Amino acid sequence: MVLDVLSLQMAASLVIVVSAVMYLLDTLMLKDALPGRLWATAFLSGVFSAVAYLVWIAVPGAFIAIALGNGAFVAATAFIWLGSVAFNGRPLRVPVVVTAVALVGVVIAALVEGSRAGDWAGAVPLFLANALFAVLGAIETRRGAIARRWSAAGLTVIMGIEAVWFSLRTVVFLAQGPDSEVFQTYFGTSVSAFLTMALVVAAVVVTSVLRTNESALRGNPETRQLIVDRSGVLLRESFGAVLTILVARADAAGEDLCVIGIRVDDLRRVATAFGPEEAEDMARAFRASVRRHAPTMALVGVTDATGLSVAFSTPPATDHRRLVRVLHERLVDDLSDLGTSVVPVVGIGVALASEDGRDGPTLVDRADAKARHAAMSGEQPFGFAAE
Structure with missing residues (x-):
């Protein structure tokens, strides 16, 4: 069975929307702390990017939709990283500035290339930004408080896969172009849709577990988490x-x-x-x-x-x-x-x-x-x- 691009994009969009709705409902019910709210924003960004790409597919001339979709797609990865930074209790000012600059750059790059670049307007900045934030996210999940949660290893794997895939996608895109057989086979829209569905489902499960632990231990901003070693000595x-x-x-x-x-x-x-x-x-x-x-x-x-x-x-x-x-x-x-x-x-x-x-x-x-x-x-x- 061969699925066209629209069918795959609609399937990926459905997975993202359902996952985001479930996550947001949990966020409201748990009265989540900052990490959970940032992760919820990541899934909201994913929903927005899916809608923007569907608009582009349905109305090919609306190239502004692909620019906004690119920015939202990068934001989804960036907010996973920001949520991990917040979980570790580290300052968010510099990470937020880095995220904002990257998002503006990705959107502007797509707008500058415009309709002449078609489906791949701003593709290289999109790929590089996703790879960058995926690397930062993978590193952040291996340090601080989040690294002490066994479930965080799942998030590290997710971000690592995304970082490697987008890095390779950039290399092949620049070396052989989007119409090459290698790119279409391993890095095209169809592969991207399947990968997105798998990673989104995995990310929802992992961040939900992390968010539950974080809410129970540090959900109230007026509380602190105390850490005791095995012998009963406080760190x-x-x-x-x-x-x-x-x-x-x-x-x-x-x-x-x-x-x-x-x-x-x-x-x-x-x-x-x-x-x-x-x-x-x-x-x-x-x-x-x-x-x-x-x-x-x-x-x-x-x-x-x-x-x-x-x-x-x-x-x-x-x-x-x-x-x-x-x-x-x-x-x-x-x-x-x-x-x-x-x-x-x-x-x-x-x-x-x-x-x-x-x-x-x-x-x-x-x-x-x-x-x-x-x-x-x-x-x-x-x-x-x-x-």
Whole structure:
């Protein structure tokens, strides 16, 4: 069975319209956050491009329709990228400017070539822009928060296929022309329609899964996603965000917030001298010991590869020197019990909201700086530690 261009374009348009309607209904019902709204805009752009191309097929002289269709087609890919950028919480100003410039360029290129170029007016800018945004989208789905969602791999594959196909389409178009047998067989309108249908359906499924997770975790712009590793330790950004909230609550309750920084900076030297396995054993024991001996309701967060932070509220009269001395002794005892070739030097530092400021990340940095100094000099907050 051989399908003509109009039939294939109508089939592709139907798939795009149905997918977009379903996605938009979900968007309205979930009261989606910015990533979901941007992805919904991508599907709306796809609908607009499909309608514009149908107008061009039905009325060949209306070449302005193909210019608008080209711009909308590129916008569909660009908004998938923008949604991924928003999902990762990165600034959108520069990506939006890049998108706007590209869209204007694609539309103007088609208008300049006009009716003399026929169906392929502005084809090269269209192909290149789609390839560009597909590459950017594939890269963005492999970084940040979206990369931690297994379903994002599907979106990476979709954008990767689109990038490769449009890049090859550009090369063949320039080298052999749109009427060549190779172009018509592998990169013509019929192949494009089938590819569009497959990719749109796949993109709807993947972005719907991502959008559901994103809405549940970060749908309210006033909320933040907290990330905890397998051992129950908060990652640095999450730890700092929680601290800022706890500082305000402790202040309102007439309490102070204490942040203890703990470091074992000589793990790298241990790895060099005695092997990475021994250093890894020490690192695991260090993390487990900090979690075990920290106050029950304390938060434990990552500072960096060799440092942790512990935060908790305390009454104003708390003896912090005694508290950190006991914690330091227990940590050193646990590391000594490992029976390794050497016991790493543990440095400990204390930062108080009443003395060091009421910003969470600042408190972490100050406690860590004091712990680093203690690890290098041996001068702990409670005095010099016994060797």
